[in-house]
Amino acid sequence: MRSQRVIVRAMTNTAWGRTEQQDFRSRVRGCLLGGAIGDALGASIEFDSLDAIRQKHGPSGLTDYAQAYGRRGAITDDTQMTLFTVDGLIRAQARRDLGAWHPPTDLHAAYRRWYxxxxxxxxxxxxPETGWLAGEEWLYAQRAPGKAxxxxxxxxxxxxxxDPKNPDSKGCGAVMRSAPFGLLVGWEPHLVFQLAAECGAQTHGHPTxxxxxxxxxxxxxxxxxxxSLPAATQRALSLLATRPGHEETTQALQRALAQVRVGVPAPERVAELGEGWVAEEALAMGLYCALVAEDVAHGLLLAVNHGGDSDSTGSITGNLLGALLGDTALPPAWLxxxxxxxTILELADDFALETTxxxxxxxxxxxxxxxxARYPRT
Incomplete structure (x- = not known):
């Protein structure tokens, strides 16, 4: 694993060195592309039971892309909204110079562009003020967007x-789009936590x-x-403990950590953590698969082969493994x-460019x- 000193040193200096820039860009690319690959793998089996998946694809379940939305490798609303999260974060950072800086408002505007x-x-x-991402015609497709x-x-x-929207909703729609907040490496963890929570409440108002x-x-x-991912999980648990209504999320993360010690990873062990339709289950399942992954392909296939929200759990696992290992660890055939x-590469590189x-x-x-022209400040 690459040393923490690489990124942290860059954050404490006025300029990023070449090595630090390359490492950061690889992790941003890995996070966004990895999430999209997991999303696309799960897209074709999202509503199938594990038995149905095995009947259709064999005893090992799904092992490669299958047809979804008319093609192999099709992404869903999970990746769409993740990309608009990145777009909103770039716009927010570009507007900071103007003294009218309120990132939740910029993210809300980005999500409204997705809408x-x-x-x-x-x-x-x-x-034209919507910027370049909203001009990408391939994003104008409904891929089972969440009602909330x-x-x-x-x-x-x-x-x-x-005053949240949908105060009773704790579906996974806020989780599956929130990886880009973690790419704000210059921010302190509690601020990343706060911003992601504020933007999650724009659609999913239940504390979980x-x-x-x-x-x-x-x-x-x-x-x-x-x-390390276990260390990051402990930090998340510490931050959760300070918030009202954290119990379901805390317990889900603790179950994921405990499941790692139970035995050999298998789809049945993933299913013991839930189906992924609600936020805390999707998070726990994605985290477990990333923790036990032998490599990116192993982790992603484990994350999607279950009878639940396969594209979201695949996306979460892919975001984590891509951020951890960088884009060169992603399976070339799936890329x-x-x-x-x-488009994903272009947006990832723009985010890295804005950051550095x-x-x-x-x-x-x-x-x-x-x-x-790309990210209007008005």
Whole structure:
């Protein structure tokens, strides 16, 4: 495992060294691409039982992409919303120079841009101020979006922790989109936790819904900064303990840690943690699969072969393993067929560029024209 000193040293200096930049970019790419691969693997079996999966794909279950939404390697709403999370974070950081900095508002605007893709035929009539990601036509497809995500973003009112949207909802829709918050390596963990929770409450107002999203962001944050996944989990547990309503999420993470010690990893052991439709189960299942993974492929196949929300648990596991190991650890054959790979890479590199060279791209008085076109500050 790469040393924590690589990223942490870069955060404490005024400039990132070349090695630090390369390591960080690899982890950002790995997190986003890994999550998308897990999402695409699970897309074709999301609503199947484990018996049905084995009957269709053999005793080992699914071992490769299968047809979903008319193609192999198709992503779902999990990856769509994750990409708009990245877009919102870049926009928020670019706007910081202006003194009107409120990241939850920028993320809400990004999620509303995603909401538009679920209702418009395409980007032909979009406002140029929406930036480049909303112009990607392939994102204008409905891939089983969650009801809470759609209803929570259906109007201009932004849910907050004090007044959340869908206060009874603890589905996994906030968790599956929250890995990018963990890529804010210059932030302290408690701030990453807070931002992810605030943005989770925009659609999933039950404490388990937004606290599971916050805990997931802290897991990603820890491994991107070079911590082990068990150490990052302990940090997440410590932060959870300070929040009202944390019990379900805390217990789920503790069950995932305990399950590692039970025996040889198998789909039946994953299923003992739940089905993944609700936030804390999806988080626990994804974490367990990442903890026991022999490599990325092993972890992802374990994460999707169960009778539950396979695309979300696959996405969570892929985010974690990609952030931990970097993009070069991802299976090349799955990368080649992944829908939207070019867009995901482009967005990942833009996030890394903003993080490492933001001061060269924009100031209070000036923004590079190309950056303004891609991520408008207005």
């Amino acid at each position: 538009t893709t679920q209702h418009n035929w395409g980007p032909d009539e979009r406002d 995500c759609l209803s929570g973003l259906s109007d201009d009112r932004m849910g907050t922790l004090a 819904g937004y606290l599971s999203a916050a805990a997931f962001a802290v897991l990603v944050h820890g491994v991107v900064r070079g911590e 080649t067929e992944l829908e939207g790979r070019g 060279h933001g001061s060269a791209l924009h100031t209070a008085d000036h923004v590079a024209p190309g950056w303004q």
